[in-house]
Amino acid sequence: MNRKQILISILAAFCMYATAEAQRIKGSDTLLPLTQELAEEYLAEHPDREVIVTGGGTGVGLAALPEKTTDIAMASRRIKFSEKMKFAEINLDAKEVIVAYDALAVVVNPSNPVDSLTREQLEAIFRGKITNWKEVGGEDRKIVVYSRETSSGTYEFFKESVLDNKNYMSSILSMPATGAIIQSVRQTKGAIGYIGLAYLNRYVKALAVSYDSGRHYAYPSVGTAADGTYPIVRPLYYYYDAAREAAVSPFISFALSPAGQESVLRQGFVPVK
Amino acid sequence: MDTKMNIQPASVFPKGYSRRKRRSQTVAFAVFRVLSLFIVLILFAILGFIIWKGAGVLSWDFLTKAPSDGMTSGGIFPAIVGTLLLMLGSAAVAFPIGIMSGVYMNEYASKTGWAVKFIRLMTNNLSGVPSIVFGLFGMALFVKYLGFGDSIIAGSLTLGLLSLPLVIRTTEEALKDIPDGIREGSLALGATKLQTIWKVVLPMGMPRIITGLILSLGRVSGETAPILFTCAAYFFPQLPTSVFDQCMALPYHLYVISTSGTDIEAQQPIAYGTALVLILIVLIISLVAGFLRRYFEKRLKIK
């Protein structure tokens, strides 16, 4: 037993040593492309540094923070109560930084004549109460509802914002990643799904959404998200250990710098300022 | 092949067979032939599609550059290196243990004893364990319990255990075919059991063992599920500097690039290219294995 402990601590020490230089960033897949782009630019400015960006999801990132296997956790949702309690157990003071905002676009197949939906209609569609497009003014076609995987931050945010915290129907198609949703919505005539604004392309059609029962509709864009007229907007976070602030602050301040925020915009996210 | 088949019925059917019998045989064999042809077509459809779409992407830059511009351009060099490292790492785990285990099963354990039966049962069971279960296990044991974190070493250990049954089985089968007379001859000359194994049995079995080992490398190169939670990095453009770093890997890269990513249009070619490189690795490995097999066979015959 004793020997094993020694072995593990040697390995652990080696592990610390080996990766002391590298900045490890882990978590949300939504933030991945953005963080990766930021990392590329950061590395171009500081070729001597090392940055490792890995996905896995918000849960993985936030779990890795107290385990010290990451320096920054990317999160597409706010830290959960249970996760906060876990941090408190080991006296970890997690600092939260909003790096960007993300608008979620509701997308349908380009051949779909429907252009806009209210929040109530969206809720009914994603909860399986409305199952045919003709009920919301479209063609007589079955609605095929695509969602992200149950545990992604995007899934949870959409549930909070659009579904008013109610649960999706169980027959919803869950896609492992946003790219797969686009692929499917593009192929499927009756499809509806939601994707980050950054992923919007010409193969899918974004819908205008109204949060006031149809009085005002807004199309998703960086502009409408920034001025608050588009309603489905969420903050994206970096979490880090306050005790290790010195180590992570160069990268974070780069992310928040004008240059960093410019690539936020370029990636299709909404800048913080 | 066709001409040969056409001649066959005449020679296979002696006089006196009824037409009905003859016809049912012709029909049955034709069905078999068509279905077999179908499989060949499937393989060529898959390979052809990926080669056709991926060949244009393949270039020196694609193979030797890191991804850039949010993975919409650049190459897959770190993923290739990562996959090679994982293959090496898993080989370092599986080969010694697997070969030793195979030697034990064939040379030491009594053929009818409970130990052999039990080990064989467990080895077969292990080979049937789904790769995602290995992933869960690797995450629980190596990443969490032993504290390696997501790292090359955790991924290699997981993949090593995954390929262990295959290595054991190849070793065992290679040694089984060596006639006992050779062992007895060596022992009769005064060699010890260890000397016999080391100097006689293993060298004779080596060609087939090596062929099997190479094939097991091929399996490792394509596994995604076991490294999902033990090793794979989405983006890590530098090359890993220690075994405790994460690394990119080709199969995971293909999965990520074909299902997520901001710019599908720009990334689709990269996905085809990655798939092509993966298939090329598998192809090269099976070609090398086939070549080695034939080479060794020839050499043995000459001897």
Place this chain on the structure above:
Amino acid sequence: MKRFLERAVKWLLTASGFVTSLVILLIIAFLFAEGAGLFSERVIEDGYVLALNRENTVKELSAAEIKAVFDEDVTNWNELGGPDMAIETFRLEDADDYFTEEQLGPQYENAGSLIAALVESRPGMIAFIPESMLPEDPSLNFIKDKTISPGEVLAGSEWFPTATPAPLFGIWPLLAGTLWVSLFAILFALPFGISIAVYMAEVASGRVRNILKPIIELLNGIPSVVYGFFGLIVIVPLLQQVFGLPVGESGLAGSIVLAIMALPTIVTVAEDAMRNCPRSLREASLALGATKWQTISRVVIPASMSGIASGVVLGIGRAIGETMAVLMVTGNAAVVPTSILEPLRTIPATIAAELGEAPAGGAHYQSLFLLGVILFFITFIINLCVEYISSRSKAKYN
């Protein structure tokens, strides 16, 4: 010295012989340790309580009932055995609708007592709030928080691992999806597998066989993620067009991909079995005047039935455990499948897709390990079947 070396090597080899057994034990131990933890988790999310007004007589709710209440599918307490009152739900996020920010305080320090007072004043209200927020000794009723029961998990038909306040871990849809897609995969693969095996073992000339053999090996060697990619890009859109389906991602797409993937296993094992069929049997049949096809269909195939069966069972095992390809093409809808043309969700795909986001150590995380345990045991049983079948066939010829 020499003797010692011989001994040491023997011990080393013996020890490595048992490594696979050790790994199996470790897999069981680790998966069980995490998976069994699920049953000591609480139904209601950690750190939270469900508070009721004093007048409400409801004491217990199952996870499914809690979900129905908060989804507003159940709107009156009398449906749950309580008094005839409309249900009002309250979550922390709703605090802004009832109180101003000034009332709540800058750090939400007044939230607890305000919410407690609110629930006290509303007879039909059920509030989902952190336990630590509540004032001491509130005059409220609480839903009794039980641990998650094995019955709810094993027989539950809803998989909502991230539902709040109470996640649902019914594995039945996942299990049914896994078995359903594997069943169809085998149905597709079987005729092909057996035919090719017969063709290669009995009919084809040596030259044709030498071409087919590496092709089958190559099919076996193609990584599953490449199959998944091919399925996603080619098979899914193709099926959608051919069958006019509303969705292309379906059990059918999954089972076609799985059938291709299981084929090499079936062919290899079945072919081996037929080749090992004793020559004497074959010659006896031919000598009695049977045609080659009669010999194959009446003698060779029945005699090598157990080998063919183990090939098929191994193929099923491969299909059940396959992860990446299935994840990419089946649509992953967690419903009990009623037709193969609809999307479905398998156990391996669920683990691969959800483990990344599940908070480590939580109920969701543990439930995924439990799925791993179940998957492990399904394949374990399958392997024991194969073992049994092949041991019987050995006994027959020896």
